[in-house]
Amino acid sequence: xxxxxxxxxxxxxxxxxxxxxxxxxxxxxxxxxxxxxxxxxxxxxxxxxxxxxxxxxxxxxxxxxxxxxxxxxxxxxxxxxxxxxxxxxxxxxxxxxxxxxxxxxxxxxxxxxxxxxxxxxxxxxxxxxxxxxxxxxxxxxxxxxxxxxxxxxxxxxxxxxxxxxxxxxxxxxxxxxxxxxxxxxxxxxxxxxxxxxxxxxxxxxxxxxxxxxxxxxxxxxxxxxxx
Numbered sequence: 001x002x003x004x005x006x007x008x009x010x011x012x013x014x015x016x017x018x019x020x021x022x023x024x025x026x027x028x029x030x031x032x033x034x035x036x037x038x039x040x041x042x043x044x045x046x047x048x049x050x051x052x053x054x055x056x057x058x059x060x061x062x063x064x065x066x067x068x069x070x071x072x073x074x075x076x077x078x079x080x081x082x083x084x085x086x087x088x089x090x091x092x093x094x095x096x097x098x099x100x101x102x103x104x105x106x107x108x109x110x111x112x113x114x115x116x117x118x119x120x121x122x123x124x125x126x127x128x129x130x131x132x133x134x135x136x137x138x139x140x141x142x143x144x145x146x147x148x149x150x151x152x153x154x155x156x157x158x159x160x161x162x163x164x165x166x167x168x169x170x171x172x173x174x175x176x177x178x179x180x181x182x183x184x185x186x187x188x189x190x191x192x193x194x195x196x197x198x199x200x201x202x203x204x205x206x207x208x209x210x211x212x213x214x215x216x217x218x219x220x221x222x223x224x225x226x227x
Contacts, residue, residue, distance in 0.1 A: 002176070004040055006030040012047050015068065015210055020203045021081060022048065022055060022071045025212045028189045032060035032069060044069060059085055062159060064176070067094070067194025068212050080202030085156070091198040094151040094161060095214055097191040097221055098170040099183035101142040102149075109135045109164040113157045122177050123159040125167055133157045135164045141221050146173060146186065148221035161192060191219055 007027045016023040024044060026032065031043040048055045048071055055071045056078040070090075072078035084090050112130025116122040124130075134154040141148045147170065151161050159178075165171055166178035173179065174187030193214035201208050214222050 004031075004035075004042075006042050012044075012051065015212060016208075017052075018073075020073055020077045020201065022052060022073065023197065023210050024048065024069050024071065026061055026066060026069050026194075028064055028066040031063050033057055045071070058082055059156070061194055062162070062190075062192075064174075064190035065094075065192045065194060066214065068197045068210055069194070070197065070199075077202055084199050084202065088154065089199060091196075092153060092194065093196040094153070095140075095193050095195050095219065095222055096149050096151055096161065096165060096172045097187070097219055098147050098149050098165055098172050099145065099179065099186065100170050101147045102137075102139050102168070102170055104139070106136075106138040109133075109137065109168060111164060111167055113160060113163055115158070121158070123157070123163050125163065131155075131157060133160050133164070135161060137165075141224070143221060143224075145182075146221070148219075162190075187218060189218065193219065193222075 007029050013025040015025055026044045033045045034041050034043045045057050055073060058070050058072055058081045061069055070081060072081050111125045111133060112127060113123050113133045114126045114130040116124040136152040138150045139147055140150050153160055162172055162175055162178050171179040171183045173183050173191040174189045196211045198209045216222055
């Protein structure tokens with residue numbers, strides 16, 4: 001078990017706020033919600049609730065993943081936003097820098113996933129009892145031994161993008177669970193970032209679009225292509 005040392009600067013990075021919802025940029029290394037152990041109490045949700053009492057979690061990102069998260073300001077908004085996610089009416093885009101270069105320019109990964117209980121929180125592909133999991137991907141650029149991939153998850157399984165990319169032979173750089181030694185050593189953290197969210201505002205039905213660029217000091221190929 002890795003020692004939990006969440007980043008504290010900035011303590012909270014707000015992208016958008018109104019009376020219905022919040023959009024935050026979560027840093028890598030911070031839990032989305034508190035863990036069970038006392039030392040895991042610090043999280044994006046607990047930080048948000050210090051500023052916005054009553055704010056509620058709608059969805060999560062892995063601790064190692066950075067990027068956009070939506071939270072609800074009250075129970076009605078929570079039900080409405082949760083329904084949007086459940087009905088797949090939220091468009092999500094991620095960027096990942098991965099090991100190797102895919103032979104094709106784009107494709108989809110349709111592999112069922114389930115928790116690998118003896119090794120949790122790891123997940124695994126299981127064709128007998130795994131839950132349907134679908135990811136669309138597109139190669140943006142390649143350089144040397146690495147590539148920049150745009151990922152669009154259709155489903156939202158735990159570790160879905162990480163397991164799917166590893167399963168096709170292109171693990172995400174810096175992934176402590178699924179990357180082989182070279183890919184793990186190629187980055188100081190998991191190079192997976194939730195870059196954009198699009199959905200209809202639950203109160204007004206107005207279209208909302210949010211974009212948050214990854215840390216270009218780490219995502220080198222993103223910086224070169226101004227993403």
